[in-house]
Amino acid sequence: MIATESLSKRFPRVTALDRLSVDVGPGVTGLVGANGAGKSTLIKILLGLSPATEGRAEVLGLDVATKGGAIRERVGYMPEHDCLPPDVSATEFVVHMARMSGLPPTAARERTADTLRHVGLYEERYRPIGGYSTGMKQRVKLAQALVHDPELVFLDEPTNGLDPVGRDEMLGLIRRIHTDFGISVLVTSHLLGELERTCDHVVIIDGGKLLRSSSTTDFTQTTTTLAIEVTDTDDHPDGTRAVRDALHARGVEVLDGSGGLPGAGHILLLTAQGDETYDLVRDVVADLGLGLVRMEQRRHHISEVFTDSDQGSEQSTEAQRKEAVGHGS
Numbered sequence: 214m215i216a217t218e219s220l221s222k223r224f225p226r227v228t229a230l231d232r233l234s235v236d237v238g239p240g241v242t243g244l245v246g247a248n249g250a251g252k253s254t255l256i257k258i259l260l261g262l263s264p265a266t267e268g269r270a271e272v273l274g275l276d277v278a279t280k281g282g283a284i285r286e287r288v289g290y291m292p293e294h295d296c297l298p299p300d301v302s303a304t305e306f307v308v309h310m311a312r313m314s315g316l317p318p319t320a321a322r323e324r325t326a327d328t329l330r331h332v333g334l335y336e337e338r339y340r341p342i343g344g345y346s347t348g349m350k351q352r353v354k355l356a357q358a359l360v361h362d363p364e365l366v367f368l369d370e371p372t373n374g375l376d377p378v379g380r381d382e383m384l385g386l387i388r389r390i391h392t393d394f395g396i397s398v399l400v401t402s403h404l405l406g407e408l409e410r411t412c413d414h415v416v417i418i419d420g421g422k423l424l425r426s427s428s429t430t431d432f433t434q435t436t437t438t439l440a441i442e443v444t445d446t447d448d449h450p451d452g453t454r455a456v457r458d459a460l461h462a463r464g465v466e467v468l469d470g471s472g473g474l475p476g477a478g479h480i481l482l483l484t485a486q487g488d489e490t491y492d493l494v495r496d497v498v499a500d501l502g503l504g505l506v507r508m509e510q511r512r513h514h515i516s517e518v519f520t521d522s523d524q525g526s527e528q529s530t531e532a533q534r535k536e537a538v539g540h541g542s
């Protein structure tokens with residue numbers, strides 16, 4: 214779907230993209246990076262709206278340097294910033310955008326109605342956009358990106374400004390763009406965690422450089438960390454502690470798995486050394502007469518991986534990194 218080769222974009226004072234080479238296939242792909250990482254710059258180059266300083270890129274097999282018009286016919290774009298006219302309704306605006314994309318009047322009206330229904334705008338679609346909430350405006354921007362039935366859409370920070378419920382709804386909509394319509398998606402975010410559930414593939418950039426590109430499952434691959442939860446009994450009113458002490462006595466280091474989270478204080482974490490560790494836990498729990506509620510391999514969260522792999526980055530500030538990691542988990 215997208216291929217870049219040593220793509221660079223230099224502004225007088227800043228290098229926004231620095232020899233970025235990445236391939237993006239079909240499906241939902243997250244493009245993640247802190248503010249200023251170069252996400253919007255990359256999208257503008259891929260749409261043929263801004264020339265690269267060096268390197269090359271193709272979208273749907275078309276060269277961005279020479280085929281911008283053809284790319285924009287087949288690709289939808291939801292820009293990051295508010296760009297909606299306040300005095301017209303969602304219906305009028307989206308019909309207009311459909312007509313701009315070349316749809317005849319009747320098809321434009323039909324596609325607009327379908328698309329606005331898909332993004333969840335119903336009666337409100339006849340009211341002026343100026344009175345819409347942020348979430349409704351984001352939906353209008355999404356609708357205009359989809360109305361001409363593109364093969365691929367670029368969504369630039371679609372969850373910006375949304376509360377947690379609005380963000381979840383938007384992420385659900387994004388997922389369905391692919392599952393219901395087969396349209397591939399490139400979605401940017403500075404919130405790493407939210408892409409874990411939504412994307413098949415994640416590309417992380419930092420200071421215009423590629424940090425990592427891999428499937429979401431590779432990011433969150435199972436670790437050798439075991440999470441254990443046990444019941445309490447009259448003999449052992451604190452079963453968790455009894456197991457921890459018993460394992461400790463056998464030379465196994467055990468960590469408190471609560472991570473400071475309320476309600477998660479009864480999870481123990483330990484590093485599995487092979488099948489023996491499973492057997493040992495089973496025997497210890499049985500010897501104490503406790504019930505084993507759970508013993509499972511723990512999965513990484515993307516944000517943990519990012520923290521690990523982001524060592525040595527020169528250009529992003531610690532504050533940006535914390536923002537990108539912290540908000541997402």
Ligand SMILES: Nc1ncnc2c1ncn2[C@@H]1O[C@H](COP(=O)(O)OP(=O)(O)OP(=O)(O)O)[C@@H](O)[C@H]1O
Pocket residue numbers: 224225227228229246247248249250251252253254255293370
């Ligand atoms: N037209 C421009 N002129 C000068 N510098 C620019 C221009 N556009 C972007 N930049 C700079 O390039 C860098 C990358 O910006 P870009 O907007 O691509 O980042 P981003 O990852 O999309 O972040 P954000 O989400 O904050 O927009 C930033 O340092 C930005 O200030």
